[in-house]
Amino acid sequence: MKSSIRIGAAQGFWGDRVDAPLDLARHGRCDYLMLDYLAEVTMSILQRQKLKDPSLGYAKDFPGVAAGLAPYLEKGLKVLTNAGGVNPEACAEAVAAALKRAGMAHVKVGVVTGDDILAHLDPLLASGESLKNMESGEPLTGVLDRVVSANVYFGAAPLVEALAQGAQVVVAGRVTDTALTLAPMVHEFGWSMEDYGLIAAGTVAGHIMECGAQASGGNFAAAWEEVPDMARIGYPVAEAYPDGTFVITKPEDLGGLVSLATVKEQILYELGDPRRYISPDCVIDFTTIRLDADGPNRVKVSGVVGGPPTETYKVSVAYRDGWKASGTLTYTWPDALKKARKAAEILEARFAHLGLQFEEVLFEHLGVNACHGPLAKVADESAVNEVVFRVAVRGQDKKSVDAFGYEIAPLILDGPPSVTGFAGGRPKASEIIAYWPALLGKKSVAPAVRIVEA
Amino acid sequence: MATKRTLLLNLAHARSGDKGDTVNVGVIARRPEAYPLLKATLTPERVKAHFEGLCKGKVERFEMDNIGALNFLLHESLGGGGTKSLQTDAQGKTFAAAMLRMEVEAPEELL
Numbered sequence: 179m180k181s182s183i184r185i186g187a188a189q190g191f192w193g194d195r196v197d198a199p200l201d202l203a204r205h206g207r208c209d210y211l212m213l214d215y216l217a218e219v220t221m222s223i224l225q226r227q228k229l230k231d232p233s234l235g236y237a238k239d240f241p242g243v244a245a246g247l248a249p250y251l252e253k254g255l256k257v258l259t260n261a262g263g264v265n266p267e268a269c270a271e272a273v274a275a276a277l278k279r280a281g282m283a284h285v286k287v288g289v290v291t292g293d294d295i296l297a298h299l300d301p302l303l304a305s306g307e308s309l310k311n312m313e314s315g316e317p318l319t320g321v322l323d324r325v326v327s328a329n330v331y332f333g334a335a336p337l338v339e340a341l342a343q344g345a346q347v348v349v350a351g352r353v354t355d356t357a358l359t360l361a362p363m364v365h366e367f368g369w370s371m372e373d374y375g376l377i378a379a380g381t382v383a384g385h386i387m388e389c390g391a392q393a394s395g396g397n398f399a400a401a402w403e404e405v406p407d408m409a410r411i412g413y414p415v416a417e418a419y420p421d422g423t424f425v426i427t428k429p430e431d432l433g434g435l436v437s438l439a440t441v442k443e444q445i446l447y448e449l450g451d452p453r454r455y456i457s458p459d460c461v462i463d464f465t466t467i468r469l470d471a472d473g474p475n476r477v478k479v480s481g482v483v484g485g486p487p488t489e490t491y492k493v494s495v496a497y498r499d500g501w502k503a504s505g506t507l508t509y510t511w512p513d514a515l516k517k518a519r520k521a522a523e524i525l526e527a528r529f530a531h532l533g534l535q536f537e538e539v540l541f542e543h544l545g546v547n548a549c550h551g552p553l554a555k556v557a558d559e560s561a562v563n564e565v566v567f568r569v570a571v572r573g574q575d576k577k578s579v580d581a582f583g584y585e586i587a588p589l590i591l592d593g594p595p596s597v598t599g600f601a602g603g604r605p606k607a608s609e610i611i612a613y614w615p616a617l618l619g620k621k622s623v624a625p626a627v628r629i630v631e632a
Numbered sequence: 633m634a635t636k637r638t639l640l641l642n643l644a645h646a647r648s649g650d651k652g653d654t655v656n657v658g659v660i661a662r663r664p665e666a667y668p669l670l671k672a673t674l675t676p677e678r679v680k681a682h683f684e685g686l687c688k689g690k691v692e693r694f695e696m697d698n699i700g701a702l703n704f705l706l707h708e709s710l711g712g713g714g715t716k717s718l719q720t721d722a723q724g725k726t727f728a729a730a731m732l733r734m735e736v737e738a739p740e741e742l743l
Binding site: 611 | 647
């Protein structure tokens with residue numbers, strides 16, 4: 179058994195820096211890279227791509243990224259990702275093909291499937307699973323005809339199985355972000371999935387790593403001006419030990435910062451009740467986490483306590499829920515805010531005149547208080563030099579939302595003066611794919627793992 | 633003990649994120665000595681009042697003595713949340729900064 183392993187977090191979401199994986203491989207002395215591509219909304223976007231073209235539905239960047247890592251794969255680097263989205267098979271095959279083209283056909287590519295339950299919703303509901311909305315309590319049957327995708331969040335077990343089968347690149351669909359970091363530890367250190375203290379520790383490591391550079395100086399509220407070289411920020415690395423302790427660090431020769439403060443901020447990111455952090459693999463008490471400074475850019479994490487997991491998997495269902503559109507105009511001094519308010523009045527009168535009805539209409543003043551609302555006080559309105567007036571609407575009727583798009587540009591000639599900044603054509607209605615979180619009994623579904631042939 | 637009115641920004645740092653229509657705001661003491669003051673000052677009621685107009689639901693608070701931090705859940709804060717929200721800050725990313733605008737009374741030696 180290795181005395182420690184280094185796992186690099188090379189991607190925090192689909193859209194993150196594309197050269198980060200290679201930077202980490204080059205500078206991070208990593209045994210493993212984990213790449214998280216999936217946010218709640220990503221699955222529905224991918225599902226729509228798959229509906230248009232059955233060979234798509236995964237993070238298209240990833241096969242190229244994997245091939246680019248060839249020199250490091252040659253030296254034994256292993257890579258785990260959820261880039262498979264709603265089509266992990268196609269993703270894994272594309273990866274195997276890209277590796278073959280790069281002269282790396284001997285690299286085994288593993289694929290995890292079984293998380294996609296879209297085709298099984300009817301039998302699952304018939305068997306007594308309600309898949310009710312975890313927030314509203316409503317049963318899924320009410321939106322069933324509008325469902326676009328439905329995926330179970332698997333834990334680390336199928337990833338560990340893929341590594342055990344010899345996969346050097348593991349492609350999954352909807353596994354938890356944290357499992358991508360936990361699985362290498364379980365595999366390398368031979369941890370039992372029932373040793374909940376260790377499983378909890380690896381999951382906490384995964385939580386700190388899952389948003390990439392957000393643990394190593396990105397989005398750092400405490401002292402962002404002190405973060406070195408954000409243009410070449412070093413993504414975080416977890417140096418993990420068999421006893422469940424780990425050190426969060428980063429490549430020495432890249433930018434960024436790892437400190438108690440950066441790690442604390444990321445521990446709190448998207449956290450609910452800290453005493454009950456629920457993953458498919460365990461339930462963790464985040465109030466047991468102990469942090470210690472361990473030299474420059476090193477934070478040691480220990481003491482994590484966890485217990486057995488729940489009987490259910492979390493399910494992420496996406497369904498069509500109406501349309502929205504937004505547009506902006508820029509008003510300048512004098513009386514920039516007054517003009518923006520007048521524009522809002524005119525638009526409301528236009529909507530009434532045209533009989534356009536929406537579920538919600540929102541007016542914002544970007545540059546003034548769009549984000550902080552009443553907390554962003556304006557001491558002297560006459561001192562506001564310019565404001566971006568943004569208007570957004572939402573409704574079930576696509577025609578009305580599209581008709582709204584015709585009402586912005588005319589304000590330039592028909593409304594208050596000293597206005598500019600209308601470009602890019604009329605706003606068009608875009609369909610809202612809403613998110614429906616639910617639970618599903620673990621016995622109702624099982625992951626499958628296999629090695630893909632190039 | 634002499635106290636001074638100051639922004640929470642000077643005593644704490646914070647990060648926020650979303651879960652559906654709920655925003656979580658983690659508030660961390662810049663110095664361990666400031667944590668008891670945060671605990672005493674940042675009651676759910678105070679935070680709810682601070683976010684009036686932004687948070688339409690209830691506010692829950694959780695304590696993390698181990699890292700000198702408080703975690704707040706601000707329910708019904710994102711206009712439906714996720715893809716449904718029309719807000720520029722549809723994911724509540726800037727709620728952390730909004731929290732740090734709060735004015736608090738603090739002993740001078742903590743500043």
